Amino acid sequence: MYKTWTLYKREMGEYFNSPIAYIVIVLFLALAGTWGLSKIFNVEPARADMRPLFELMPMFLVVIAPALSMRLLAEEKSTGTMELLVTMPVADWQVIFTKFFAAFSVLFLMVVFTLPFAFTIAKMGDLDWGVTLGSYAGLLLMGACYISIGLMTSSWFKSQVVAFIVAGTICLVFWGLGNEEFTKLLPQTAAAVTQQVFGLDYHFKNFAKGIIDLRDIIYYSSITTCCLVLAGQSVQSRKWR
Amino acid sequence: MANESTRFKIGVNSILFTVLLVVSLALINVFGAYARCQLDVTEDELYTLSSASTKIVKESKSEIKVRVFVSRKLVTGLDEVRQYLIDTLDRYKEASRGKFKWELIHPEDSKAKEKLAKEYGIRKTTYQTKQTGSKEARELYFGLAITYKAPGADKEEMEIIPNLGWNIQKNLEYLLTERFYRLVRGRKKVAIITGHNVVPPKAMDQLIKMLGQFFKAYEIVQYNIRGSKPPPADTQVMIVLSPKTPWNEADRKKLNSFVMKGKGVLFMVEGMALQKQNKQMQMRKMPPIMMPHNHGLNDLLWTWGVKIAGNFVMDLGQKPLLIRQGKKSRIIFHPALLNIRYSRRLKAPVTPFLASSLDVKAEFVSKKLKPGQRFRVTPILLSSPKSWTVKGPYMFNPQRRDQPPEGATRARYVVAAMVEGKLPSAVKGTKPTESKANARLVVVGDFDLLKLSGAVPGNRIFLQNMVDWLAQDEVLVKLRNKQMQERELDLPSSKTKRYLIQLANIFGLPILLVLFGIIWWQLRLARRRSAQREIGERR
Known part of the structure; x- marks a missing residue:
């Protein structure tokens, strides 16, 4: 446990001792605040509802989560510290999970920092906290998926940029397949199946309404587990390739 | 060679493990799709049956x-x-x-x-x-x-x-x-009391038609209280609207006996009324004059803890009201138009107009029945603390934005209250001396609220909720509130203030974060410098 904690601290230090975390968080807050709040404040009649913000945040995560996770393993590979890391007395899965939780912690902080928006709205109206917290839960689960996808692609490449582009593309495809705008070209049944199987955004809809559905939790957990295992296998592949 | 075979084994194991994991996760998702296990976290449990x-x-x-x-x-x-x-x-x-x-x-x-x-x-x-x-x-x-x-x-x-x-x-x-x-339950009867020239007969027909549309679960009938017939036996609720002529002893007796059966009555009665203008006043286009009005109901109501005052409430603490008429909408503001944002008990944004305040006997006001208490009075509509009352004669000019006169008492005034419990008989010497079951009353110092209910959705919901509560169908009130609650945002009217709030939200936390980053960076630099110095000194 101590080793994992040390690794976790090291990863968090990587984020907060460099400008990465600050840039990403500030960018996210400024974008979400500018677009989301203007959609809440500048409409008539204005509603005490965070939904406009939660419609935008998953879109931002498509870019921000890969940006947070692109360096996790790719940097270790390119600087040659990967060998050092895997020869340390920690299991590969511990390395993967620690890196995942570090990136997820930054994402968690980033999402939590949008809570003042909710407090402002609650001060000026009767905000449904159940729906709001449900949406936050959904957003974090979705964010975990995107981070795990980023970690998986980061394990495939030495270049952070390539890892970012590939992860961003995968996230965008997963997000798009859950969106009706993109699946409307498909036949109705095919569109419905595609949305349910691949649509990360589709499974967020229930959370945004205030329904926590076991099916959605299973879906997000499956995608996250799957990507983390693939990342682990990719790291482990040095033993047999 | 042994190495090669071990590597092959590890490789096969890894691939098999991955494939099995992906397949089992897919299966969990497929079977999980059949399990409907949902948690409805909305405050009003919007996705759970009430x-x-x-x-x-x-x-x-x-x-x-x-x-x-x-x-x-x-x-x-x-x-x-x-x-x-x-x-x-x-x-x-x-x-x-x-x-x-x-x-x-x-x-x-x-x-x-x-x-x-x-x-x-x-x-x-x-x-x-x-x-x-x-x-x-x-x-x-x-x-x-x-x-x-x-x-x-x-x-x-x-x-x-x-x-x-x-x-x-x-x-x-x-x-x-x-x-x-x-x-399943059939339609309960709601009787509107006539006989005191509340409105002209044609307008009454229109009113009943409108109420019929609001109250589809009820049958709306008229009951002439001045006639010789008793109210229909299956009447659950009676509605008393501002009478033009005062109620007499016989009318009060009939209503009292209805209440003693443990049923519900809605009073929508104003303490002030517009006086008829004479020809001279009409020629001069003078605004109508309002005078305290004798409706003959206060003796009855005071027994049950409430009295309608001979005034009306003016309020400068309200927001302008948006009225929708068909596709058109307009915003109006007048201190006599009380845009009460929220009725706590019967959740609805209500707008009374020229409403009288209610005097409430303090001994009966409580949230729950106290030990030994037979009935309780709960205020349900209150004006803002910036209100004052106006007594007659008062020249009502809708174009004028009245200000409180010097020395006026600014306070929150009760405009509507509900009464519930074993009510005492308001007519002396009659039996029973107390209602058989828990009777329910709602007293609203305003009749315009009902007239405005076609154009103001909040009033309609309030009206429906009042009648449901009086008919002991509060489960429907809960259900209606659950579906119709609109969560409005009370934004500051000044645009500058609104922008400042927005800007503080957008840039407040990022600026703090950047400042934290700079402090953290400086601390790290200082730590590094001191470490370098220490190393240099040791050397």
Whole structure:
């Protein structure tokens, strides 16, 4: 446990001792605040509802989560510290999970920092906290998926940029397949199946309404587990390739 | 060679493990899709059946049957609405213990099914997708028929919703449960008391027509209190509207005996009334004068802890009111128009106009019945602390924005109150001396609230909630509130203030974060420098 904690601290230090975390968080807050709040404040009649913000945040995560996770393993590979890391007395899965939780912690902080928006709205109206917290839960689960996808692609490449582009593309495809705008070209049944199987955004809809559905939790957990295992296998592949 | 084989084994193991994991995760998702385990975290439990819905389907004496007529091919997005409908009907079925059944019918499948849809009056309607940029439209069936045959009844009663529309996710439960109530329980009678020239007969007919549309679960009748007949025996609620002539002893006696039966009465009576203008005043186009008005109800009401004052409340602490008339809407503001944002007890944004304040006997005011207390009075509508009262004679000019006169008492005034409990008889020497069961009264110092209810949705909801509460159907109040609560944002009227709030939210935390980053960076630099210095000194 101590080793994992040390690794976790090291990863968090990587984020907060460099400008990465600050840039990403500030960018996210400024974008979400500018677009989301203007959609809440500048409409008539204005509603005490965070939904406009939660419609935008998953879109931002498509870019921000890969940006947070692109360096996790790719940097270790390119600087040659990967060998050092895997020869340390920690299991590969511990390395993967620690890196995942570090990136997820930054994402968690980033999402939590949008809570003042909710407090402002609650001060000026009767905000449904159940729906709001449900949406936050959904957003974090979705964010975990995107981070795990980023970690998986980061394990495939030495270049952070390539890892970012590939992860961003995968996230965008997963997000798009859950969106009706993109699946409307498909036949109705095919569109419905595609949305349910691949649509990360589709499974967020229930959370945004205030329904926590076991099916959605299973879906997000499956995608996250799957990507983390693939990342682990990719790291482990040095033993047999 | 041994190394090669070990590597091969590890490789195969890794690939097999990955494949097995992916397959098992896929299977968990497939089987998980059948398990409906949901947690509704909305404050009003919008996606859980309310007690009103569960109660009516569970306690129904015969089977409630719902036939949903829906086309197989829908426009994009509507399948989600259909799924919501199916899920909701399943919830009713689960709650009913076999007394609720429903079936899905695709009318296009056969001529017999199409004929059945026609028999119920369900026809194809054009639906257009809500997707932005798409013009996909289709004629399709999307309606339902509810049938119920009461035990011993000759024929089936039915309720039809020919076109469910896109917005059922907002009010489906209310749409269905209210109809189930009508079918299963029958319509309760609500009598509007006439006989005191409340409004001209034609206007009264229109009022009853309007109320009939608001209260579909009730039968609205007129009852002339000055006549010799007693009120219909099955009347549950009486509505007393501002009388032009004062009530006499005989009228009060009739109403008192109705209350003593433990039933409900809604008083919408003003303490001030517009005086008739003489010709000279009309010629000069003078604004109407308001004078305290003797309605003859205060003796009766004071026994039950409430009295209507001979004044009306002016309030500068309210927001302007948006009135919608058809497609047009306009914003109006006048201190006599009390745009009360929220009634805590009967959740609704209410707008009384020229409303009188109520005097309430403090000894009866409580949230819950105190030990030994027979009834309680609960204020339900209050003006803002920036209110004052105006007594007659008062020249009412809607164009003038009145200001409180010097020395006026600025306070929150009670405009409506509810009374509940074993009420004492208000007529001396009559029996019983106390109501048999818990009687319910609502006293509102305003009649315009009802007249405005066509244009102000909040008033309509408030009115419906009052009548439901009086008819002891508060489960419907809960259900209606659940569906219709609009969570408005009370933004500051000044644009600058609004922008400042927005800017503080957008940049406040990022600036703090950047400052934290700079401090952290400087601390690290200082630490590094001191470490370097230490190393240098050691060397």
